[in-house]
Amino acid sequence: MSNEVLxxxxxxxxxxxxxxxxxxxxxxxxxxxxxxxxxxxxxEVLIVIKAFGMEMTLGNVLFxxxxxxxxxxxxxxxxxxxxxxxxxxxxxxxxxxxLSQWWLLYIPADTDFxxxxxxxIFSNTPRLMLASMIVYAIVQRFDVWxxxxxWAFTExxxxxxxxxxxxxxxxxxxxxxFLNNLLFTFGAFLGVYSVETLISIVISSYGIFxxxxxxxxxxxxxxxxIHKKLNLCx
Numbered sequence: 001m002s003n004e005v006l007x008x009x010x011x012x013x014x015x016x017x018x019x020x021x022x023x024x025x026x027x028x029x030x031x032x033x034x035x036x037x038x039x040x041x042x043x044e045v046l047i048v049i050k051a052f053g054m055e056m057t058l059g060n061v062l063f064x065x066x067x068x069x070x071x072x073x074x075x076x077x078x079x080x081x082x083x084x085x086x087x088x089x090x091x092x093x094x095x096x097x098x099l100s101q102w103w104l105l106y107i108p109a110d111t112d113f114x115x116x117x118x119x120x121i122f123s124n125t126p127r128l129m130l131a132s133m134i135v136y137a138i139v140q141r142f143d144v145w146x147x148x149x150x151w152a153f154t155e156x157x158x159x160x161x162x163x164x165x166x167x168x169x170x171x172x173x174x175x176x177x178f179l180n181n182l183l184f185t186f187g188a189f190l191g192v193y194s195v196e197t198l199i200s201i202v203i204s205s206y207g208i209f210x211x212x213x214x215x216x217x218x219x220x221x222x223x224x225x226i227h228k229k230l231n232l233c234x
Contacts (some may be wrong), residue, residue, distance in 0.1 A: 027081060135180055
């Protein structure tokens with residue numbers, strides 16, 4: 001199976017899993033999914049693949065799914081609960097950084113086979129994860145703020161609190177994803193690659209983020225529909 005097909009399938013699987021968590025566990029399922037996505041994305045971002053004619057790091061869809069979480073929570077539960085999801089993601093990152101570095105302090109037994117692989121993976125993660133955590137904290141808070149600013153605009157402009165969900169969803173996420181891409185790329189790789197290379201990475205990566213951001217639109221509509229059904233069943 002090609003990388004392109006796997007990436008497209010990952011959008012359906014990851015976003016679909018997010019909705020499943022929401023349907024089964026409500027907003028607490030979304031909080032749980034944020035923790036899973038934050039940890040997994042910080043590991044997956046270490047993998048570099050070639051797809052659609054360009055080299056890219058993985059983790060794009062998982063990172064994008066955390067924006068979908070905050071948008072769903074903002075839409076259905078309000079700004080305060082969305083900020084709680086962001087804080088949970090930050091706390092998860094901090095704990096995972098500490099644990100992953102603590103594991104490397106142990107002296108492995110002669111029969112151990114896992115430590116070399118663990119060192120290969122996690123010895124490179126502190127800078128990446130620290131950059132990711134700082135950028136996550138900045139950009140996710142911005143996304144929550146921007147979502148509600150767009151919401152105030154659409155409600156005032158179209159005199160409806162429910163209509164034009166796609167405007168506030170995409171309006172906040174597309175800007176937030178650009179900031180996320182720009183800040184993370186330079187924070188994680190400045191000094192490792194040339195500025196010209198970093199700019200190229202930002203441009204090519206943002207193309208992927210545009211796709212993942214637009215692709216989450218049907219899922220936030222489905223989340224609102226699920227929420228209404230769950231309320232009717234209560």
